[in-house]
Amino acid sequence: MYFYGTTGINNQGHLEIGGVDTVQLAKEFGTPLYVYDVALIRERARGFKKAFEEQNVKAQVAYASKAFSTVAMVQLAEEEGLSLDVVSGGELYTAIAAGFNPAKIHFHGNNKSREELEMAIDHQIGCIVVDNFFEIELLKTICQEKNAKVNILLRVTPGIEAHTHDYILTGQEDSKFGFDLQNGQAEKALKIVLKEKQFNVLGLHCHIGSQIFETTGFLLAAKKIVNKLAEWRDQFSFEAEVLNLGGGFGIRYTKEDEPIQPSQYVSDIIKEVKSLTNQLSLKMPEIWIEPGRSLVGDAGITLYKTGSSKEVPGVRKYLAVDGGMSDNIRPSLYQAKYEAVLANRPLDPVNETVSIAGKCCESGDMLIWDLPLPEPGYDDILAVFCTGAYGYSMANNYNRIPRPAVVFAENGQATLVVKRETYEDIVRLDLPLT
Ligand SMILES: Cc1ncc(COP(=O)(O)O)c(C=O)c1O
Numbered sequence: 001m002y003f004y005g006t007t008g009i010n011n012q013g014h015l016e017i018g019g020v021d022t023v024q025l026a027k028e029f030g031t032p033l034y035v036y037d038v039a040l041i042r043e044r045a046r047g048f049k050k051a052f053e054e055q056n057v058k059a060q061v062a063y064a065s066k067a068f069s070t071v072a073m074v075q076l077a078e079e080e081g082l083s084l085d086v087v088s089g090g091e092l093y094t095a096i097a098a099g100f101n102p103a104k105i106h107f108h109g110n111n112k113s114r115e116e117l118e119m120a121i122d123h124q125i126g127c128i129v130v131d132n133f134f135e136i137e138l139l140k141t142i143c144q145e146k147n148a149k150v151n152i153l154l155r156v157t158p159g160i161e162a163h164t165h166d167y168i169l170t171g172q173e174d175s176k177f178g179f180d181l182q183n184g185q186a187e188k189a190l191k192i193v194l195k196e197k198q199f200n201v202l203g204l205h206c207h208i209g210s211q212i213f214e215t216t217g218f219l220l221a222a223k224k225i226v227n228k229l230a231e232w233r234d235q236f237s238f239e240a241e242v243l244n245l246g247g248g249f250g251i252r253y254t255k256e257d258e259p260i261q262p263s264q265y266v267s268d269i270i271k272e273v274k275s276l277t278n279q280l281s282l283k284m285p286e287i288w289i290e291p292g293r294s295l296v297g298d299a300g301i302t303l304y305k306t307g308s309s310k311e312v313p314g315v316r317k318y319l320a321v322d323g324g325m326s327d328n329i330r331p332s333l334y335q336a337k338y339e340a341v342l343a344n345r346p347l348d349p350v351n352e353t354v355s356i357a358g359k360c361c362e363s364g365d366m367l368i369w370d371l372p373l374p375e376p377g378y379d380d381i382l383a384v385f386c387t388g389a390y391g392y393s394m395a396n397n398y399n400r401i402p403r404p405a406v407v408f409a410e411n412g413q414a415t416l417v418v419k420r421e422t423y424e425d426i427v428r429l430d431l432p433l434t
């Protein structure tokens with residue numbers, strides 16, 4: 001059994017997190033329930049920040065809020081001195097509603113709407129990460145209308161194929177994101193934005209993918225970009241103040257995953273950028289990163305109640321829980337793997353192998369295949385680990401299942417930070433036939 005952060009077993013023999021008994025949590029707040037170990041999120045945030053401070057490099061650690069965006073989470077990010085990456089009007093609205101300092105917000109996205117860009121400009125956010133030629137024109141027009149000047153980064157694709165699931169590759173040439181560095185698009189974009197007085201071009205951004213376990217991809221990306229920066233310094237007298245290398249740092253979901261320390265990614269990246277800029281006599285840019293999963297992923301667990309089970313003789317036993325792909329779509333979408341225990345009796349001898357099914361009307365709604373467990377009964381509490389990133393944020397109402405509540409646990413204190421959806425919420429936007 002592997003425990004993350006403050007997760008462990010208490011005197012009652014129950015799983016606890018943040019000093020709070022998970023069986024009590026399930027009783028008080030119902031299931032399914034997302035629970036976060038706040039101390040672990042703080043530890044992860046401080047780890048990234050410290051890694052930069054130790055190397056004495058100007059930096060911003062921007063929390064990629066797509067991993068888990070709620071008002072309380074954004075406030076926690078601010079408490080920890082992080083910047084914030086948002087990718088939609090909804091995430092930006094959440095940040096503003098949370099009172100997050102707009103100057104530390106970076107806005108991403110491959111198809112930001114006019115309304116979203118206007119919202120970003122009106123709130124004077126820190127920077128807009130420009131993704132494509134269409135956006136350059138749109139942003140220019142809006143800035144002219146509003147007589148505004150914005151900080152921008154150009155998102156470039158450096159042609160890196162990170163070793164991860166195909167669907168979460170983003171740094172390769174054939175990508176819907178960004179300007180390609182090698183086929184001349186990035187250079188063409190730079191020439192355009194440098195001419196526009198509405199833009200203050202801070203530098204470049206790239207994101208090579210997600211759930212990456214090696215530093216090689218980041219270093220290769222840095223090398224390609226810094227080499228290009230040297231060419232651009234000579235051609236256009238442009239020197240980047242900022243180099244944003246995105247997020248994507250991998251975490252441990254199961255025992256097969258062997259992540260490296262955040263400080264390792266950071267120190268390898270810094271070493272590489274320092275050495276490259278030195279060689280090419282470029283000034284050392286600020287390094288920005290955008291971790292999402294690695295800040296919140298292993299700090300979250302989901303509690304479910306067990307329900308029906310079905311034996312397929314000689315094949316397998318299915319055990320159904322009261323959630324599924326509606327609260328965690330990652331197994332169906334990416335064949336993502338998770339580990340889990342019975343939270344109400346984690347120390348019971350493991351004597352069964354069961355496959356955890358969700359309750360959605362979809363054969364692919366399976367949370368975990370072949371999970372070793374003590375023989376489960378009806379109404380046991382199943383705790384699935386490492387659901388803190390892209391769980392709540394990708395939750396949906398398929399089969400009109402209400403989305404679960406979210407609780408923050410810290411120092412023995414449980415705080416409800418997102419209420420459970422109700423059936424009234426489910427029909428709230430529906431209009432009857434007239
Ligand atoms: C531009 C950008 N930045 C940051 C992230 C965060 O990635 P992760 O949660 O893997 O750290 C993503 C998602 O992959 C992204 O697309």
Ligand SMILES: N[C@@H](CCCC[NH3+])C(=O)O
Binds near residue numbers: 330389
């Ligand atoms: N949502 C994905 C990762 C994509 C990240 C955004 N570019 C996941 O659950 O792993």
